[in-house]
Amino acid sequence: MNAISNLNLEEMRQHVLGRFASLFESQTRTHLFAANVSELVRNIHAEAIQGLQASFRQMAGFDIDPDKKAQFMAGIEQAITPFMRLDETLALLLEERKRQWQQNEKNLLQVMLEFDQISSELSGTLIEKDLLERQSNVLESIILSHEKVTQWKAFIQEILSSFHSIFPFNFFFISFAEKNNLSLYIYYLNNYSEEIRTAARMRLARDMIASLGLPADAPLDIEEFQVVENDCCDDINEINLITVSVPSLEVVNLAGLLGVAYGSAQELTVQEESVIRSILSVMVMVVGSSKALSRTLSELEYYSTHDPLTGLHNRRYFNEMLDYEVGRSERHNHEFTVLMLDLDDFKDVNDTYGHPCGDSVLRQIAETMHATMRKGDLATRIGGDEFAIILTETGREGAMVVAEKLRTELREISFESSDGKTFHITTSIGLVTFPGDAQNVSDLMTGVDIGLYRAKELGKDGIAMLESTERIRTERTNRDHAEKLRDALKDERIIPYYQPIFDCRSGKIWAHETLARLVEPNGETQSAGMFIETIEKYGLGRELDRVILRKALAAMRHCMDEGSEPPRLFINLSAQEIQGRGILGFAEQLCLDFDIPPSAIVFEILERDAIGDMTHMRKFLSNLREKGFSFALDDFGSGYNSFHYLRELHFDYVKIDGAFVRNILNSKIDYALVRNLSHLCQDLGILTVAEFVESQEILEALKAMGIDFAQGFHLDMPLPRLKSSD
Numbered sequence: 065m066n067a068i069s070n071l072n073l074e075e076m077r078q079h080v081l082g083r084f085a086s087l088f089e090s091q092t093r094t095h096l097f098a099a100n101v102s103e104l105v106r107n108i109h110a111e112a113i114q115g116l117q118a119s120f121r122q123m124a125g126f127d128i129d130p131d132k133k134a135q136f137m138a139g140i141e142q143a144i145t146p147f148m149r150l151d152e153t154l155a156l157l158l159e160e161r162k163r164q165w166q167q168n169e170k171n172l173l174q175v176m177l178e179f180d181q182i183s184s185e186l187s188g189t190l191i192e193k194d195l196l197e198r199q200s201n202v203l204e205s206i207i208l209s210h211e212k213v214t215q216w217k218a219f220i221q222e223i224l225s226s227f228h229s230i231f232p233f234n235f236f237f238i239s240f241a242e243k244n245n246l247s248l249y250i251y252y253l254n255n256y257s258e259e260i261r262t263a264a265r266m267r268l269a270r271d272m273i274a275s276l277g278l279p280a281d282a283p284l285d286i287e288e289f290q291v292v293e294n295d296c297c298d299d300i301n302e303i304n305l306i307t308v309s310v311p312s313l314e315v316v317n318l319a320g321l322l323g324v325a326y327g328s329a330q331e332l333t334v335q336e337e338s339v340i341r342s343i344l345s346v347m348v349m350v351v352g353s354s355k356a357l358s359r360t361l362s363e364l365e366y367y368s369t370h371d372p373l374t375g376l377h378n379r380r381y382f383n384e385m386l387d388y389e390v391g392r393s394e395r396h397n398h399e400f401t402v403l404m405l406d407l408d409d410f411k412d413v414n415d416t417y418g419h420p421c422g423d424s425v426l427r428q429i430a431e432t433m434h435a436t437m438r439k440g441d442l443a444t445r446i447g448g449d450e451f452a453i454i455l456t457e458t459g460r461e462g463a464m465v466v467a468e469k470l471r472t473e474l475r476e477i478s479f480e481s482s483d484g485k486t487f488h489i490t491t492s493i494g495l496v497t498f499p500g501d502a503q504n505v506s507d508l509m510t511g512v513d514i515g516l517y518r519a520k521e522l523g524k525d526g527i528a529m530l531e532s533t534e535r536i537r538t539e540r541t542n543r544d545h546a547e548k549l550r551d552a553l554k555d556e557r558i559i560p561y562y563q564p565i566f567d568c569r570s571g572k573i574w575a576h577e578t579l580a581r582l583v584e585p586n587g588e589t590q591s592a593g594m595f596i597e598t599i600e601k602y603g604l605g606r607e608l609d610r611v612i613l614r615k616a617l618a619a620m621r622h623c624m625d626e627g628s629e630p631p632r633l634f635i636n637l638s639a640q641e642i643q644g645r646g647i648l649g650f651a652e653q654l655c656l657d658f659d660i661p662p663s664a665i666v667f668e669i670l671e672r673d674a675i676g677d678m679t680h681m682r683k684f685l686s687n688l689r690e691k692g693f694s695f696a697l698d699d700f701g702s703g704y705n706s707f708h709y710l711r712e713l714h715f716d717y718v719k720i721d722g723a724f725v726r727n728i729l730n731s732k733i734d735y736a737l738v739r740n741l742s743h744l745c746q747d748l749g750i751l752t753v754a755e756f757v758e759s760q761e762i763l764e765a766l767k768a769m770g771i772d773f774a775q776g777f778h779l780d781m782p783l784p785r786l787k788s789s790d
């Protein structure tokens with residue numbers, strides 16, 4: 065549409081300039097006409113005067129009465145005078161006309177110049193507006209989904225080809241310096257000959273190496289893409305570049321440049337250059353975030369399933385695989401066995417030789433374990449000094465052999481402390497077999513725990529399994545537990561505690577998170593961590609959330625009645641509540657009843673729940689937002705998919721999983737992870753909350769990363785009442 069208005073503008077310009085030209089022409093004609101007419105009049109007068117003067121001279125020779133003669137001569141002179149006057153007046157008039165004409169011409173010219181300038185400015189703005197609109201259209205169409213981020217190179221190609229009609233350049237390129245390597249991606253906007261491509265490659269590589277400060281012999285990694293299949297006959301003698309650097313890559317320790325290259329035969333107009341720059345600014349955004357995201361994504365992907373210290377898989381992965389293995393073995397009628405290993409008196413190693421030594425012990429144990437496993441078996445580290453192993457298609461006897469072998473190999477490793485002392489470690493192992501000992505995941509885990517416990521009881525350094533008579537009672541205890549919780553909910557013995565969340569910059573309380581507490585009949589309180597699993601499992605989540613919400617809003621009202629500003633509250637939502645959606649109406653009604661603005665409420669949604677059903681989640685959140693509530697993604701970092709959701713679902717806050725935060729000073733990887741998450745959220749305009757801030761040092765490190773808010777035992781414990789914000 066804007067292209068058309070530009071066309072109209074140009075037409076109008078031509079039209080007006082044409083009118084000006086014809087005005088000039090007619091003015092010049094009038095002027096010439098006037099000059100000719102007055103010339104003609106003057107000539108006629110001159111002739112007439114000459115005639116009269118000739119008659120006059122003739123008359124002088126006649127012999128007539130001198131008086132009459134004088135009278136006649138005076139008559140002639142009198143007749144000539146008006147002609148002469150008329151001539152003088154005409155000359156004056158003409159002079160005046162000419163002056164006016166020149167003045168007019170000056171004015172006209174001025175108007176014409178002004179018009180020309182205004183119209184070209186106008187066409188400039190139209191182009192800019194047009195570009196801005198296109199740019200924002202393109203930006204809108206660029207949704208950095210998980211899939212696009214990981215395939216960003218193809219994504220760029222897609223964007224370029226949708227743009228190619230307005231591309232007056234020949235190549236588009238992106239370059240990154242990574243560990244002294246140069247990666248160069250070249251997109252050809254035409255079908256060039258191999259010579260031209262080679263020249264382009266060489267020129268780009270040379271320039272990028274220089275611009276990114278790499279050594280001249282830096283290894284090159286070039287990838288090329290053909291965007292448009294136009295044949296091109298232009299020779300490109302010399303290549304000119306327009307480059308832009310990709311910012312925010314320092315997040316992932318990358319330096320990058322991108323730009324376009326064009327042959328010198330093509331002179332770029334100012335507008336073309338502005339087109340190119342606007343496209344480049346779009347590309348910088350796409351490339352920068354894609355690259356940063358895909359980097360962090362793959363890191364997270366790795367660390368979401370691996371233990372950073374030993375490189376073994378982690379507890380989450382173990383849980384997933386155990387689930388999977390139960391299903392698989394059921395279908396195929398296989399047996400399999402789970403081993404749970406716990407190092408004996410490992411705490412003493414840490415206490416005596418220090419944590420670095422303890423870490424190195426864990427690493428060596430992991431290596432040995434890994435070497436002892438068959439392919440297809442899975443060794444994982446599921447806790448500090450706890451390891452779990454799945455032996456696929458292995459029954460009790462086979463598993464005993466493996467366990468025995470492991471136990472002896474581990475006790476034979478000779479460890480060395482930093483001061484040169486050697487020591488050994490023994491291991492206790494619990495063993496449980498599917499389906500002989502247990503038939504589901506939960507029973508398997510209970511069974512293996514019982515085995516491990518018995519091995520420890522029997523004096524450590526041993527292997528133990530379930531006695532055949534042993535019953536697994538977890539189901540039953542859980543059911544009893546659920547009954548107890550149901551009663552507690554009914555008796556209003558489940559109440560909210562409030563943990564303050566601090567603003568890292570001002571140091572003041574920014575909000576509180578409500579955390580459910582169970583008050584036992586004897587007055588003792590139990591943390592949510594003790595019962596939340598049972599609550600969710602027995603479908604009590606909805607009731608819990610409503611009780612907490614109602615009590616928390618009543619507490620807020622109370623605060624406000626005492627003259628405080630409405631305190632901001634972060635409230636946990638259970639998966640069930642999200643499924644049900646009824647919470648919306650409930651929360652809205654409570655806000656009305658208590659006269660509390662919904663903007664004071666931030667609902668926390670666990671990452672694993674957000675990942676469930678995307679379409680549903682999007683609708684749920686947009687309904688929440690419509691009502692004025694905000695929301696936070698809880699335990700962020702514990703599942704890698706969340707980047708996609710983060711962007712798509714527009715969370716207001718992200719709470720970075722405390723398991724990473726509490727470790728940032730001990731683990732470089734956790735540090736990098738939290739820092740990357742923080743930068744990513746900053747890039748996406750999402751506020752960050754770090755949980756489990758357990759020391760001043762951690763707080764300082766978080767502040768340095770630019771984390772917005774902090775929560776944790778170091779700052780304040782969960783308390784039975786809201787604190788005032790100053």
Ligand code: C2E
Pocket residue numbers: 563578579580591592593594596605608609612636637638639698699722755756757758775776777778782
């Ligand atoms: P969460 O939402 O991640 O809450 C943080 C948990 O970490 C709380 O445990 C809190 O007491 C604890 N915590 C706070 N600061 C620190 C710290 O510095 N270090 C350590 N190690 N822990 C810290 P809590 O209260 O036992 O809650 C456990 C989980 O139960 C919560 O995890 C949340 O997912 C769930 N939950 C709690 N209250 C509710 C509720 O009202 N409704 C629902 N649906 N879930 C709740």
Ligand code: CA
Pocket residue numbers: 577636668698
């Ligand atoms: Ca929470």
Ligand code: CA
Pocket residue numbers: 698699719721722755
């Ligand atoms: Ca959390």
